[in-house]
Amino acid sequence: MNIQETAALLTRIQIIDNRRFEEATVLAWHELVADLDYGLAVEAVGLHFRESTAYLAPAHVRDGVERMLLAALGEREDEWGNRVDADPVALAAYRRAVARRTEIES
Numbered sequence: 001m002n003i004q005e006t007a008a009l010l011t012r013i014q015i016i017d018n019r020r021f022e023e024a025t026v027l028a029w030h031e032l033v034a035d036l037d038y039g040l041a042v043e044a045v046g047l048h049f050r051e052s053t054a055y056l057a058p059a060h061v062r063d064g065v066e067r068m069l070l071a072a073l074g075e076r077e078d079e080w081g082n083r084v085d086a087d088p089v090a091l092a093a094y095r096r097a098v099a100r101r102t103e104i105e106s
Contacts, residue, residue: 039097
């Protein structure tokens with residue numbers, strides 16, 4: 001994610017939770033989320049606000065992206081051989097992000 005996308009992400013967040021941010025906020029967030037895909041980060045924000053009343057922090061975005069990436073792996077086994085079902089909500093968010101990226105690229 002580039003710095004402009006980080007600012008856009010914070011703008012999306014601001015629309016929902018009314019937070020105030022400035023250039024320093026964008027820079028601080030960028031240090032923490034720059035390695036993430038913008039589309040997945042947007043979906044992670046949506047997941048958070050659908051499921052939580054906690055104040056959104058960069059760690060929540062990172063957790064949401066990880067959740068989607070794990071869901072995209074499909075059914076898998078844990079370290080004890082137990083089947084771990086895919087997370088349907090996270091999988092749907094992942095698919096939306098991929099579809100949006102595909103639309104932009106074509």
